Amino acid sequence: MALSGLEIYKLLPGGIKPPHPKANCKECGFPTCLAFAMKLAAKQAELSACKYVSDEAKAKLSAAAAPPIRLITLSADGRKIEVGNETVLFRHEKTFYHPAALMVRVPDTLSAGEIATLARTVADYKVDYVGMALRLDGLAVESVAGEPTRFAEAVAAVRAAVTLPLVLVSEDPQVMAAGLAQTAGVKPLICAATAGNWEAMAKLAKEARAPLAVRADSLAGLAELTEKLTAAGVEDLVLDPAGAARGFAGSLQMLTQLRRLALKKGFRPLGYPIITFPYLAAAEPDMEMLLAGQQVAKYAGFVVLGHFDPADVYPLLVLRANLFTDPQKPIQVEPGVYPINKPGPDAPVMVTTNFSITYFAVANEVESSGLPGWLLVADAEGMSVLTAWAAGKFDAEKIAKTVKGTGIAEKVNHRKVVIPGHVAVLMGELEEELPGWQIKVGPREAVDLPRYLKTAW
Amino acid sequence: MPVIEVPVEKWSGTVRSVTLGATAAEGGTRSHVVVVGGERTLPFLAFEAKPANRPCIAVEVRATNPAEEWAAPLVNAWGAALGDLVAWVKAAEAAGTDVIALQLTTTDNAGQRMNAAKARAAVRTVLNSTGLPVIVLGTGQAELDNEMQVAVAEEGAGERLVLGPCEEKNYRTIVAAAMANGHLVTAKTPMDVNLSKQLTVLIHDMGMPLERIITDPTTGALGYGMEYGYSVMERLRLAALQGDNMTQQPMIVTPGEEAWRAKEARAGEGVPAAWGDWARRAVNWETMTAAALIESGADIVVMRHPEAVARVKKMIAELMAA
Numbered sequence: 001m002a003l004s005g006l007e008i009y010k011l012l013p014g015g016i017k018p019p020h021p022k023a024n025c026k027e028c029g030f031p032t033c034l035a036f037a038m039k040l041a042a043k044q045a046e047l048s049a050c051k052y053v054s055d056e057a058k059a060k061l062s063a064a065a066a067p068p069i070r071l072i073t074l075s076a077d078g079r080k081i082e083v084g085n086e087t088v089l090f091r092h093e094k095t096f097y098h099p100a101a102l103m104v105r106v107p108d109t110l111s112a113g114e115i116a117t118l119a120r121t122v123a124d125y126k127v128d129y130v131g132m133a134l135r136l137d138g139l140a141v142e143s144v145a146g147e148p149t150r151f152a153e154a155v156a157a158v159r160a161a162v163t164l165p166l167v168l169v170s171e172d173p174q175v176m177a178a179g180l181a182q183t184a185g186v187k188p189l190i191c192a193a194t195a196g197n198w199e200a201m202a203k204l205a206k207e208a209r210a211p212l213a214v215r216a217d218s219l220a221g222l223a224e225l226t227e228k229l230t231a232a233g234v235e236d237l238v239l240d241p242a243g244a245a246r247g248f249a250g251s252l253q254m255l256t257q258l259r260r261l262a263l264k265k266g267f268r269p270l271g272y273p274i275i276t277f278p279y280l281a282a283a284e285p286d287m288e289m290l291l292a293g294q295q296v297a298k299y300a301g302f303v304v305l306g307h308f309d310p311a312d313v314y315p316l317l318v319l320r321a322n323l324f325t326d327p328q329k330p331i332q333v334e335p336g337v338y339p340i341n342k343p344g345p346d347a348p349v350m351v352t353t354n355f356s357i358t359y360f361a362v363a364n365e366v367e368s369s370g371l372p373g374w375l376l377v378a379d380a381e382g383m384s385v386l387t388a389w390a391a392g393k394f395d396a397e398k399i400a401k402t403v404k405g406t407g408i409a410e411k412v413n414h415r416k417v418v419i420p421g422h423v424a425v426l427m428g429e430l431e432e433e434l435p436g437w438q439i440k441v442g443p444r445e446a447v448d449l450p451r452y453l454k455t456a457w
Numbered sequence: 458m459p460v461i462e463v464p465v466e467k468w469s470g471t472v473r474s475v476t477l478g479a480t481a482a483e484g485g486t487r488s489h490v491v492v493v494g495g496e497r498t499l500p501f502l503a504f505e506a507k508p509a510n511r512p513c514i515a516v517e518v519r520a521t522n523p524a525e526e527w528a529a530p531l532v533n534a535w536g537a538a539l540g541d542l543v544a545w546v547k548a549a550e551a552a553g554t555d556v557i558a559l560q561l562t563t564t565d566n567a568g569q570r571m572n573a574a575k576a577r578a579a580v581r582t583v584l585n586s587t588g589l590p591v592i593v594l595g596t597g598q599a600e601l602d603n604e605m606q607v608a609v610a611e612e613g614a615g616e617r618l619v620l621g622p623c624e625e626k627n628y629r630t631i632v633a634a635a636m637a638n639g640h641l642v643t644a645k646t647p648m649d650v651n652l653s654k655q656l657t658v659l660i661h662d663m664g665m666p667l668e669r670i671i672t673d674p675t676t677g678a679l680g681y682g683m684e685y686g687y688s689v690m691e692r693l694r695l696a697a698l699q700g701d702n703m704t705q706q707p708m709i710v711t712p713g714e715e716a717w718r719a720k721e722a723r724a725g726e727g728v729p730a731a732w733g734d735w736a737r738r739a740v741n742w743e744t745m746t747a748a749a750l751i752e753s754g755a756d757i758v759v760m761r762h763p764e765a766v767a768r769v770k771k772m773i774a775e776l777m778a779a
Contacts, residue, residue, distance in 0.1 A: 311733025
């Protein structure tokens with residue numbers, strides 16, 4: 001947990017009792033140790049600027065500077081995923097930084113051919129959402145058979161097919177060792193160390209220089225394991241809350257407790273990202289996706305899905321994209337004229353706001369209708385039509401300014417403009433602001449635009 | 458062994474308990490009442506406070522057949538019931554709804570404008586067909602809503618209906634009608650904590666008790682701005698627990714309506730293969746939207762698809778089981 005300026009001061013040459021002979025020596029570039037401490041607290045200075053600080057104080061200060069939830073990286077052939085390093089409980093407090101990694105389970109009971117197909121399907125899955133390519137992050141190869149050779153073959157089959165980051169799932173160190181032997185070029189997550197196997201797993205994690213998940217069904221059980229493992233020199237850890245923490249209620253409660261302990265109490269032994277396996281608690285795929293959604297929101301770092309179905313994965317990826325969007329920065333598009341489907345001088349003119357989701361909803365509809373059109377995007381400070389209208393950022397004046405400012409009148413041979421149905425009330429005012437233009441009220445929802453353009457334009 | 462203190466927050470505030478419906482003993486004809494609100498902690502954190510009332514599901518029904526307007530997966534799920542209000546209410550009961558949400562429309566089945574008499578008949582039909590509490594939601598067109606909701610309020614006098622939406626630009630008529638006939642209202646504002654508080658104050662200033670106001674903070678569908686509503690709801694609930702009196706109303710949101718407006722729910726053709734099977738994706742869209750909103754503090758979710766209702770109901774049961 002971050003220290004205050006005064007707390008830091010008490011560790012510096014001028015703040016310790018009795019003061020160090022070099023107290024307030026100014027060699028760091030600041031007039032006093034207290035001033036230096038304030039700069040350190042504000043992260044505007046480096047501790048290395050002080051030559052006289054004790055080793056003990058250095059250790060305390062660097063521990064305090066470490067993030068409350070450790071950043072964990074998994075990589076494979078240049079692709080990597082990072083989770084952890086979160087700083088808030090609620091996205092409105094700042095933002096969530098590292099989207100929960102979504103992995104798909106590959107049981108080693110499948111044939112090599114089935115494994116390759118599943119792995120490629122997951123690796124190739126890509127869906128466009130407001131201009132972002134949403135993808136799944138990796139695969140979790142699980143030893144179901146409990147048999148080293150079989151597991152090694154499954155990992156090899158995955159590696160031969162794709163270059164995705166991996167989680168290896170087995171509690172048997174021998175099985176794990178066999179799987180790890182097939183992971184050249186990969187930094188996988190080893191899952192999992194338990195009270196029974198942690199020493200052997202620690203050895204494997206150190207040899208492979210890979211992060212290690214610890215599995216236990218209580219806060220105390222998890223903390224006990226992470227303390228043993230950090231003492232044994234394994235620092236990249238992930239928490240796997242098991243037992244009652246697998247289900248809806250248990251997961252919400254334990255993951256909330258873990259996040260609070262890490263952020264609000266600065267409790268080091270539990271300051272690690274969390275991995276969840278929603279399929280273990282929700283056998284039906286429908287409920288599994290709901291539990292996965294809950295865990296993406298609160299507060300998993302890795303979520304291992306038990307099945308792959310695009311109709312399930314797409315909403316989950318969109319949920320993740322929504323929740324991990326920085327709430328202080330709505331995604332915006334540049335205001336201006338957007339020609340769609342090569343519009344000519346007689347093509348319809350439509351106006352909307354520059355909130356990316358609004359823009360994409362409208363643009364996608366017109367585009368997929370095959371009809372040409374000119375889309376005017378007003379600068380509504382990145383708000384949707386209704387929100388911008390309510391906030392006074394999308395009024396008759398703003399729309400008129402957009403129509404005039406974009407010079408659309410020179411591109412078309414008509415004087416008609418379609419406004420969103422949600423702001424139909426602006427019609428009268430807009431007629432005054434835009435003399436000579438006919439104001440047409442379009443549908444309220446973008447999805448109804450193609451029909452409107454075909455019938456009412 | 459490390460000693461771990463479970464991090465429990467000491468909240469000073471409580472969400473108000475609001476009762477929907479009235480039984481014969483209370484001057485109505487409902488077979489039972491539904492109480493929402495009463496939370497003393499964030500959703501489902503049983504380690505912090507005893508669970509309060511379970512969030513409730515309100516299935517949307519209409520007197521006007523929406524088959525032409527609604528997407529195929531939704532139309533197929535209800536079948537002929539869409540054209541028969543009594544059958545639809547019974548089917549909604551069978552789907553496990555806690556409350557019936559009668560959504561008023563601008564036109565009737567013949568394409569004629571709706572009016573007070575038709576709205577009165579619709580709410581009468583619903584009240585006669587079910588013993589569940591009833592919510593009646595207007596169209597968002599102020600003049601028509603005022604006309605219809607005054608008639609609805611009179612027709613359902615004493616039933617403790619929920620009438621809405623009351624919006625900043627149009628709340629007086631509906632609030633007055635609700636007060637005169639013993640009903641509740643929803644206070645709808647566009648995704649903003651302060652606007653929400655302000656409307657609650659305005660409605661309360663007219664004399665409506667706070668125990669009869671439900672907040673509608675407005676939501677978007679998954680992928681269409683849901684995260685804004687999600688965060689506003691989290692902030693409203695945190696404010697309520699921190700003791701801010703005018704944010705302590707239970708919350709109602711309409712994930713059914715929002716989700717089924719999304720292209721992902723409506724479009725079966727001409728969409729990317731990566732979107733997957735239409736019907737499955739569409740139901741997921743509503744389910745995921747509703748689930749996220751419940752976990753951010755919704756007390757009542759107005760929903761549309763029976764399968765989505767079943768899943769969300771199951772999720773709520775699991776979350777309440779702790």
